Each structure stands twice: as structure tokens, then as C-alpha cells.
Amino acid sequence: MTSILSRAAIAGGCLLALTAGSAIAQEMAKPDGFGDRPITIIVPYGAGGGSDQLTRAMASAMEEVSDLSFQVVNKPGGGGTAAIPDFMLARADGYTIMEAIDDAVSAYASGEIRENPAEDWIPLCMAQITFNQLYIRSDDERFSDWESFVAYAKDNPGEVSIANVGKAKSMERISMDQLEEVVGIETKQISFDKPAERYGALIGGHVDALFEQPGDVRNFLEAGQMKPIVTFLNERPELFSDTPTIREVGAEFEPLTRFRGFYVKAGTPEDRVAYLEAVCEAGFNTESFQNFNKDKFMDVIDSYRDREGAVELINNAAQTYKEKFAEMSN
């Protein structure tokens, strides 16, 4: 085992040597005394999942463009909240970064966590932004597109089942609620906590439709087993130019998106934050990371936000969630 690891390390070393002295090092001086030891990136989800894959791809891209080294640590549990205490206990010195997704924003808006991602944390960058779609089986005989789906749902109120995530205050469930309200249909939301079960339920015929992001079901789309019937965006992305958007079917709400980014704690010295922001951006723009995002369908819409853009994205989402939660509790 040691030999395979050391072989890997040598390969990694060569890669670093080849790209040493790259963009970031020239553009921006490393703050004094920073980056001498490895920087920890906490992933609040398990190994192998979407956040984990993103973080590992981003860590190696950032190592490519700087002489920092990163160590990825998974702390899954509690839908991403179990890692927060550890992150908050770490010193605000830039040596602890946390990956977080929009769930942290809805958890803040609902009061489940106390920390405001836009204020108590500093976003370094967003590296993945994607949108939702509703999918049906391609060979379903009852409906084949949005119009026939809505017609069927109206003929059978409360009968159509949609595989979705469980949590009532999640981005997924709220988006679906908003759409149902606009269109005037009533469906059954079935709580699937594991993604594979969600997809299997649609393919196996246990549910009628699936709420998901396109990157996660790419193989089913390409194999022609599933097809999107509506896109939760204001404008049709080129890749899904045949699928109507929620705006076209009458929605006036601002669609919520899934975003994944990297944060340090508020109070981290400004020069270190600025340096890490620059490293994050340079890492995002490496060819290897671009290819990674392309494979995940994360190039369908612009996936990058810098610190200001990220704060704006978070604040807008938090606003939408707060309004929706206030409505729900009435």
C-alpha cells in the first residue's frame, strides 16, 4: 500500500513542480507567515458525495495554482450541520476552510443554525451553481411533456407522486411548493433521503416524477430513460432549449438554486482572505477543474461567484427562504 501512495505522491509532486510559479504566485504575494502548514477543508458531508468530490477537485486545482497544501476532512451528519461546531471552534486564521451548500442558508433562515453564512462566515468563492428540473420517465404513456403532465395531475388531484428530498424546509421542497401553487396542481411529495433510491423509484415505476438537478441524473438523461419537463430558471439554458422554464408556465417567483462554495470564519485577517479568494478563483479557472465541472453539468449556467457575488447570492436566497417560512408558519 505504501508504495502505491508514495507513487501517487511522486506523481502529485511532479505535477506541482511543472506548474510551480504559476498565475497566482506571480499576481499576488502570499501573506507573511501564512500557508506554511496544510490548510484543512471541512466537508460537512460524507466521502464520495457531491460536496466531497467538488472539494477534492477544488483542493487539487488550488494546489496546482499556489504552493498551499490542503487536507480534506469529512464530518458528515445532521444534513450538514454536525460539522459547524468544529468549524466555529477553529481559530479564525485562514487554516480552516469549510465547504457549504445552500442548505446552510435555509437552515439559518429557519433558525436551525445560528450562524449567518453571509456574516458569520466569509465566502471565498462559489464553485458550483446549478438549478432544478422536474423529470419523468421517457416511456411514460400517461404524459410526455409539461402540458400533458399538468393535465394528468389536474384529472387526478393528489394522486401524482413526486420523489423529492424529505426535509420540509429545504430548497427542493420549497421550490416544488411554489410551483404547485402557481400551476394549481396538488401532488404527493415522497421523502427519499438517499439520491440513488430517488432515481431508482422513478426508473422502477414507484413514483411518477422526480425533482432533481441535472448533473445528478446525467446518465439517465443521456441513456434516454428520463426527460426534463420543466426547468426552474428564468431563461432556457442552451442545453435544455426544448424544455419550458417556470417563468413560461406562469411562475413569478425567483427560482432557488443549489450552490456550493468555500468559507472561512469571520475575523480571519483580511490579507489572508484576499489571498485565499484569489487562489480560489485561479483554481476554478484551471483546465482540470473546468473539465470536472463540465462533467457534472455545472457549466450549463455560470457556476462562479466571487466574494461579493456569493454574499449577494446568499442574501437573496436567505430573503426568499425567510419570506416562505413566515408564510408557512401562518
Next chain:
Amino acid sequence: MDLFFGGTLALFGSFHTSLIFALGLVGGMLFGAIPGVNMLTLGAVLLPFTATMDPTEAVMLFSVIYCAGVFGGAITAILFNIPGAPENAPTCFDGYPMTQKGEAGKAIGAAVMCSAVGGVASAILMMTATGLVASFAIRSFGPPEIFALIFFGLAVSASIGAKTLWKGWLSVFAGLLIATVGTDPVAGVPRFNEGSFFGLQYQSYYLSAGIHFIPMILGFFAVSEVLAQSINISKGTRERPKAALDFPSLAEFWRVRFTMLRSIVIGFFSGVLPGIGATLAAFLGYSQAQRWSKNGKNFGKGELEGVVASETANNSATGAAMIPLLALGLPGGALTAMIMGIFQIHGMEPGPLIFINSSDLVWVTFAAMFWANVAIIGLGWVQTKTVVHILRIPFRWLAPGILMLATVGAFGLRNLMIDVWVMFLAGVVGYFLRATGYSAAGIVLGLILGKLGESAFAKSMQLMDFNLLGFFERPIAAILILLGLAAIVTSIVSEIRGKEIQKALLD
């Protein structure tokens, strides 16, 4: 058959690929054997490097790690009562008592052979029936069927490791209760995460994440065992286990042939269902062996058949877990998800088209899993002759090592120190539970299956408009639930009758 030879040739065709095969095998086994690091740790470390590897080599490496990793956890289970992974927990029930009887070599030998046989059999089944089985499983097993299967599993396994049926059920219910701590799977409502305990206010992110079964397993099995042994030493009643190196004889294997066969079938079908997998397979394999075996009464006291049942079933589940992955693109667990990632990195999508588009790669996977399981026999034989010597180390030196391994295991799960405290607490509680005839295994089983079962039950209820009788409108679910109920009734009847017979004898 040509395809299989093609895959085999790709594996061993060059020195380079053979070397990767060997490294994957040893690496998977080591990482599987040490609690705290597991094959996932190894997989996550290696995953980024697969991008630059040849796709054949990358897929082969991960398939081999997967097979070897599931086997590796059996060794610490048998020698120290530390299951390397949850699917090895039932291996402890008889494997560890065998070690204490001085039959460690036999237990490890049986684990080796059965892992290999289970794995090879499931690899063969996988090669012949992937497409067929996958579409059957995905269509026939919806949430109601999965709930019914879990109900059946609990019903038949309830009395494992307990002194009486009632204590067994109480243990299982305690596990089910612990499983309700944390965020619920339906609406994401946190449960038991805040409140007051004897006037002490508490609020905890840890509890909203739920209590994980890994620290519980390590506490109940490893820590409580160290406590029990230490108390025996201080009383002067402990005998040091002999480090015997005997390999089980062919005759012994022949005697358990039906158990093996049964476990292969159970393992295969549990493995096919995404998300159920090897743990339920091992528990079901074990409890069914206990039910049908002539030596059922000796289970838990060091019966070779128990080790056979559990290890055959969990390795048989590995091949089966590849079926939904390859044929449908549905990974059942984290490691299969990584294998899917490798396919994707190299521009291939697991799913119905993969047999047409990348048939050669699929056959490399099949061949790698087949040969990895064959190779386990060789490697395992060597291990039987070597690792057993660890038992010669005096327990006062061994015990800190065991506790350290367990601590690393609990911490490594999600890098949380609280998990370590939970483990030690479970160790102390586990010691008293075992001393009073309750079953630590029952609690763990209730905890693991409780979480899976609650989620399946909630989905079923949502799908069937909250109609409980809906289960009986679906044939597979109905049969499983009826079988489960029958198992409960017969076990209660035989428990009561058993008491009467004993009384009659006493009179």
C-alpha cells in the same frame, strides 16, 4: 465466456496491471481490517489519481479494494471482537468465542474460505444475470417491499445473542429507540436534540445528527469485552486463549454446505437492493443459519457455522451491489458511488447502455471481482498462519492496543471527539447488559435496521396514502410481513413451551 477471458487477460496481461491488482488486494484488506480507516478512506485518497490512470486499471483497482475490504473486517472481529465494518458484526458472535476456545485459526480459516466462496458465487451470478436481476429488483422492490424485508429481518433476528427471547426483544427495541434520536427522515424534524434532563438544559448539533452505529458497535463489542476480560484477570479467572493455527478441514466445510448456499442466496438478494446491502445480508444470513441449523443452540458460543453464515453472506452481497450500479447507474453505497465516479471521469456512464458502449470494461470489473475473491483464499491462508500469533501477546499489552484501535475507529468516523465518549459509554453499558443476559447485538441490529426501516416505512405510508393495509395489497411485501409475523409467533410459542419443559424436568 470469451468476454470473461478478455477481462482476465486485461487484468494479468502485463506486470503493471498484476501489480495494481496485488496492491489493491493488500490495501483493501489492510484498510478493511483496521477500524477507523476503511476501504472508503483508501478509495477517497486514491480517487483523484484515477483520472490519470487507464480506465481499465482504475476500475479494476476499486473493484478489488471493494472485495478485499469487506473481507478484511472479519479478522479483527474474530481476534479482538472489533468488527472492522458493520457487516462484520455478526462474525463477532461466534468468531470471537472461537478465539477464546483456542480456535482462532479455524475461525479465520472459515472466514477466508467463506468470503471467497460467497464472493466468487456472487461474481458468477453477476456475470450471468446482471441485466435481468437489476430490472427485476428495481421494479419489484419499492419502499413497501424494502420495509417488509427489514421487518422480516428484525423478526427473525430478534433473539440473537440474548439469554431469553424477551431480553432479546427488549434489546432490539432499545436499539430501535436509539435510532429515533436525530433528524427524522420524513420532514427533517430534529428529535431529542434539545430539552432538559434532570433540570439540565441541553441543545446539541451532535444529537440532531443522530447516534451513529459505529461508535455503538465499537463500544458494545470491543470496549465492553476489554472490560469483561480485565475484570476476569483481576479475579484471576481468565484463561489466555491458545493461538491455534489449524485450518478448518474439508469435512467441516462439507458439514456447513447448506448454510453456505443459503447465505449466498440471502447475501445476493440483499446486496441487489440499493442501500440495504451487506449489513442486513450478514445479520439475515446469521439468523437464518441459527434457525435452520441442528446446532442452533450453540450459536453465540463459538460455532463455526455462525462465522460461515455471516461471512459468506456479506461477501456475496458485494457482487450483487455492483448489479444496480452497472445496469441502472444506481450506486448502493459510498464505495460503489466512487466506482461510478471513475466510470464518469473516463467519460462512461453506468446504466443500461454500458453493456453496449463499454462492454470490455464491465467484464474487467467482473473478472477483477472474481479473481480478487479467489486471491483472498491464498492471502487469507497466509494470514491464518501469521496474524493468529498476535494472541500470544499478553492481554495487558494487547488491551491498550484494542482500545486505541477502537478509539481511532470511533473518532475516524466523522472526526468528532464526542463519538469516542459515546463509544466508551456504550462500552460500560454494554458490559452490564451482557452480564445480565441482554444482547448488545440486538441493540446494534435495532439501531441499524431502525433507521433504514423508518425511512422505508415513511416512504411507503406517503405512497400508499397512509393506509397500513396497503402492505397486504402488494404480494412480495405481504409474504415477507406474514413470514415475519409467523417467526415472531413461533418463537414466542417455543419460548413458553421451552420453559414448561424445563419446569417439568425440574419437578
